[in-house]
Amino acid sequence: MIKEFRQLSRDRLTFAMVIMVPLLQLLLFGYAINTKVRHIPAVLVDQAQTGDSRALAARLEAGGLVTFTERLARPAEAESAIKAGRARAALVLPADLARRRQDERPLGQWLVDGTDPLLAGALLRQASLPEIPSAPGLNAPFAVTLLFNPEQRAAVNIIPGLIGVILTMTMVLFTALAVVRERERGNLEWLITTPVTPMELMIGKIVPYIFAGLVQLVIILALGVALFDVPMNGSPLQLLLATLLFIAASLVLGLVISTLARNQLQAMQMTVFVLMPSILLSGFMFPYEGMPVMAQWLAEGLPATHYMRLARGILLRDASLATLAPDALWLAGFTLLGLVVAARRFHKRLD
DSSP states (O other), X not given: OHHHHHHHHHOHHHHHHHHHHHHXXXXXIIIIOOXXXXXXXXXXXXXXXXXXXXXXXXXXXXXXXXXXXEEESSHHHHHHHHHTTSOSEEEEEOTTHHHHHHHTXXXXXXXXXXXXXXXXXXXXXXHTXXXXXXXXXXXXXXXXXXXXXXXXXXXXXXXXXXXXXXXXXXXXXXXXXXXXXXXXXXXXXXXHTSOOOHHHHHHHHHHHHXXXXXXHHHHHHHHHHXXXXXXXXXXXXXXXXXXXXXXXXXXXXXXXXXXXXXXXXXXXXXXXXXXXXXXXXXXXXXXXXXXXHHHHHHHHTSHHHHHHHHHHHHHHHOOOTTTTHHXXXXXXXXXXXXXXXXXHHOOSSOO
């Protein structure tokens, strides 16, 4: 017993996990995770351009559920903004807004990205609330059109996100064990005698696992379509390219971990600190819009967050990589930076 206590005190990583795992979970679930969404990014198409229409938009924004990030001229532009992921909803106020108020007809129309049922449900409840006090008896002041997932099926949102979660779990762990496994098995001595450069070694480590990741992609997509009727609205080639970027970023992240760890146990322990935030903060389980700003900043540093947007945008909204270029470029930059860091941390010598 005394020996175990002493060994635990010397193993700083294990001791850190004893402290950090419950602390991390407490902070994530208690502070960052929030199912009550606020400030959903939306666009406004105000075709009336009157004092009443501006007051109505201001009243809706003051409620805190939506934030109008853009003012557009046509509904078609609003649909393009939702498709590109710049907004999750659009409010269209028609030119005859005043007459609609008098006739107690719907005052306008919400165009809602239905891929996330939680966000769509919040906006549906918002649309059913009377926002103009001078229109008595008005039960549904706004018409609502759900785009991309009109049935609000949870599987449509979960399956594309599940690709990112599974690839994160497997790709990061596989390569996190790569270098330390070579050290433990004595293969690092053989690598030292070869003319392979550190960068070549890092690339050689990740390329085989890219094919493993693509096999997982095919399995998840095939079962998702066959068992859960998940639509594939976008280009398979676009999804393949996005997935390759994400696999590369995840593998490189695992390589960086492998250069930090001294043994396979430490590598697995470090991987936990990547997996947990990737699952909870990436938008897979809880809406990104419901997180506080600091949690969103942390989420932006995770490859899984950017892949969630790419996969859902391509699969469900038929978006292209060009439309979702910021997320694609982020993954590419993360991969290049991670390769440089991993190569510099790896030394062709036994430590």
